[in-house]
Amino acid sequence: MSGLIxxxxxxxxxxxxxxxxxxxxxxxxxxxLGRRLALAAIRxxxxxxxxxxxxxxIFNAGGPLxxxxxxxxxxxxxxxxxxRRTTRRxxxxxxxxxxxxxxxxxxxxxxxxxxxxxxxxxxxxxxxxPILGMILGNSLTGVALGLETTLEGFSRERDQVESxxxxxxxxxxxxxxxxRRAVRTGTIPILNAMxxxxxxxxxxxxxxxxxxxxxxxxxxxxxxxxxxxITGAVALGTISVVTLASRLVFDERCxxxxxxxxxxxxxx
Amino acid sequence: MSFFxxxxxxxxxxxxxxxxxLEAGEIAVLRGPTGSGxxxxxxxxxxxxxxxxxxxxxxxxxxxxxxxxxxxxxxxxLRQRATALTPTVRADYERVLALKATxxxxxxxxxxxxxxxxxxxLSGGELQWLALERALLVGPKVLLLDEASSALDRESALRFExxxxxxxxxxxxxxxxxxxxxxxxxxxxxxLAFP
Numbered sequence: 001m002s003g004l005i006x007x008x009x010x011x012x013x014x015x016x017x018x019x020x021x022x023x024x025x026x027x028x029x030x031x032x033l034g035r036r037l038a039l040a041a042i043r044x045x046x047x048x049x050x051x052x053x054x055x056x057x058i059f060n061a062g063g064p065l066x067x068x069x070x071x072x073x074x075x076x077x078x079x080x081x082x083x084r085r086t087t088r089r090x091x092x093x094x095x096x097x098x099x100x101x102x103x104x105x106x107x108x109x110x111x112x113x114x115x116x117x118x119x120x121x122x123x124x125x126x127x128x129x130p131i132l133g134m135i136l137g138n139s140l141t142g143v144a145l146g147l148e149t150t151l152e153g154f155s156r157e158r159d160q161v162e163s164x165x166x167x168x169x170x171x172x173x174x175x176x177x178x179x180r181r182a183v184r185t186g187t188i189p190i191l192n193a194m195x196x197x198x199x200x201x202x203x204x205x206x207x208x209x210x211x212x213x214x215x216x217x218x219x220x221x222x223x224x225x226x227x228x229x230i231t232g233a234v235a236l237g238t239i240s241v242v243t244l245a246s247r248l249v250f251d252e253r254c255x256x257x258x259x260x261x262x263x264x265x266x267x268x
Numbered sequence: 269m270s271f272f273x274x275x276x277x278x279x280x281x282x283x284x285x286x287x288x289x290l291e292a293g294e295i296a297v298l299r300g301p302t303g304s305g306x307x308x309x310x311x312x313x314x315x316x317x318x319x320x321x322x323x324x325x326x327x328x329x330x331x332x333x334x335x336x337x338x339x340x341x342x343x344x345x346l347r348q349r350a351t352a353l354t355p356t357v358r359a360d361y362e363r364v365l366a367l368k369a370t371x372x373x374x375x376x377x378x379x380x381x382x383x384x385x386x387x388x389x390l391s392g393g394e395l396q397w398l399a400l401e402r403a404l405l406v407g408p409k410v411l412l413l414d415e416a417s418s419a420l421d422r423e424s425a426l427r428f429e430x431x432x433x434x435x436x437x438x439x440x441x442x443x444x445x446x447x448x449x450x451x452x453x454x455x456x457x458x459x460l461a462f463p
Contacts, residue, residue, distance in 0.1 A: 159351040163399075166314060167406050168341030168369030253315055254336040 004212050016041070055129065064123040071109070071132055075102045078136040082241075085144040088151035090248045091260040097143060100240045105135045108233040116225060134205065134226055135233045138190055142234040146186030146242040151261055153178035154249050161256055171254045175246045182246075186238035190231050197227060269328055272343070272410045272441050274313060277322035282308045283463045285322070290410070290441040295433065297452040298445045300462030306445045307348065309462065310412045313443070314345035326409060341369040344408035346416045350399035352387030357398060360387060364402050372407040392419035400428065404435055411435070411442040418447070429455050 019041045026033035058066045079098030083089060109132040114122040122128065154161060157178065164174040197203055198220070202210075205226055209219040251257050270289035277286045282305030290296055300306055311317040313324055315336050324331050324343075331339045354360045361377045364370060377383060378401035381394060390398060396419055403411065417428045425448075433455055436442050443460075444451065452459045 159347070159349060160353055162316065163347065163351045163353060164363075164367070165337075166316060166340055166345045166347065167364045167367060167403065168337045168344075169367050170337050170369070173367055251318070253318070255316055255318065 055125065058125050058129070064121070067123045067125045067128065070125070070129060071106060072102065074129075074132060074136055075105050078105070078140045079143075082140045082143040082147065085140075086148045086151070087264060088148065088155065089262050089264060090151060090245060091262075092248050093147065093245060096244045096248070097147070097241060100237055100244065101136070101139060101143065104237040104240060105132060105139055105233050108229055108236065109135055112225070112229045116229075130205075131226065131229065135230050138193075138230045139233050139237040141189055142186040142238040143241045145189070146182045146238040147245055149182035149185040150178060150242050150245050151249070153181060154246070154256070155258060155261065158256065158258060165254065165256060171247070171250045174254075174256075175250075179242055179246050182242045183235075183239055186242065187231075187235055190234045194227055194231060197223070203227070270325075272326050274324045275322055277309070277312060277319055277324065279305075279308060279312055279317070279319045286463065288443070288460060290443065292439045292441060293437055295436045295442040295444065295455060295457045297455075297457045297459050298443055298462050299452075299459050302447075304463055306462050307414055310345055310414050310443065310445060314343050314412055315339050316345060337367075337369040341367075341371070341406055342408055343410045343412065344403050344406060345412040346399050346403055346414060348415045348418075350392070350395035350416075350419075352390065352395060352398065353402075355387060356383070357381045357385045357387060357390075358383040360398060360402055361405055364406055367406070370406050372405055374405065378405070393421065393424060396420060397424075397428065400431065404431075409440050411440065413442060413444040413446075415445060415447065426454075 019037060023034040023037050025031075026037065054070075058070055076098050079101035080094065082101065083094050083097045109128055110122060112131055113119040113124075113128045117127060119127045154175070161174045161178075193203075203223050206219045206223040209222060210216055214222075249257055249261060271292040271294070273287070273289040275287050278284045286309065288296070298306055298309075308317055312319045315324075315331060326339075326342055331343075352360055353363045358377065361383075365372065365374070380397050380401050381390070387395075387398070396417055400416065411432065413432065417425045420428055429451075432442055432444075444457065451457070
């Protein structure tokens with residue numbers, strides 16, 4: 001970490017000028033962006049500072065328990081957040097989303113640190129916490145997109161699904177097209193990220209490592225490892241949540257029960 | 269014992285203790301005011317909607333003893349708004365033939381509509397023809413027709429009725445909901461009052 005340049009509060013204040021300048025432009029042109037910009041910037045500062053503080057405590061605490069608690073907390077929160085981003089919700093979806101998020105992201109993060117990086121002990125927070133964080137950030141998008149596409153599909157294609165059921169289609173046969181489309185939609189962002197990696201953008205993690213003085217070749221290998229982990233988790237999470245959600249809209253006699261789906265405003 | 273019957277079928281607030289019975293080869297017309305729940309009743313017979321109580325039997329077998337797909341293949345509900353499943357007429361037929369529950373192994377597709385027609389271009393009446401032919405491919409024992417020929421012109425509707433009558437005459441049964449007051453007389457069917 002020889003190349004690491006410490007950022008002082010003064011340095012951050014200089015960076016904040018970029019936000020302030022935009023706020024000033026917004027006020028001058030009456031774009032009404034200023035308030036939202038300021039709020040978002042303040043949230044970012046508070047949240048990241050808290051995260052830094054919390055991580056430091058966990059790093060110094062020693063022992064696996066605080067780390068595990070943090071991992072479970074992060075994954076559960078992502079499960080809730082994925083549901084909160086959707087505009088249609090089927091009864092029981094929050095439980096499905098949180099369980100899927102917990103199982104898929106933790107299994108893949110553990111696989112990554114234990115078998116690929118061979119971190120010893122596996123719970124060493126400086127590895128597993130940021131890796132899980134990156135996995136969750138992407139899983140959340142995939143799961144939310146997959147859920148939204150699934151329930152939107154059943155609402156929009158209700159007539160086709162019911163016609164298929166009326167001809168004796170099983171639940172699987174009647175929902176297969178929708179499931180396939182939802183999985184595809186949910187995994188588009190991460191597939192695009194893999195395709196574009198290194199060409200259009202330098203991924204965030206690699207940027208961070210290079211800034212922190214890491215050798216670029218080593219940073220690129222880390223980036224490949226993390227992209228594969230993320231993609232594995234996104235695909236697994238999206239497939240699981242879409243499959244399970246498409247079961248929730250049917251009852252035990254394989255009837256389409258859209259009365260169990262509720263439309264909400266959606267928070268994004 | 270009847271070929272197809274419902275016993276005390278109840279789904280509040282639409283209908284209560286509704287019993288009907290059809291013999292093999294029989295067709296009946298269900299008549300009642302708009303909004304009285306005829307569609308809910310027909311859907312309940314096909315197990316597409318839940319009921320509060322009561323049972324439905326086919327050839328003496330209660331539907332609860334078989335899987336829902338197996339039941340619906342035999343007691344097939346043709347919805348009011350005919351819907352295409354795929355982009356072409358041929359693909360629509362093949363789609364239902366490919367379902368696991370379908371037992372028919374016919375390779376001859378119906379020729380009422382050109383097989384390569386895009387379903388997107390079908391008129392409402394043509395879609396209803398498509399729905400009927402598609403349903404018959406599955407080989408149901410009971411047809412539940414919910415305003416299934418409402419968009420057809422007179423001449424076409426008569427052919428549609430003849431098609432249904434011929435199918436029922438093979439030892440099947442049909443229950444028909446229609447606003448056309450002359451339908452029952454024309455096809456010689458009994459009228460059942462609903463609810």
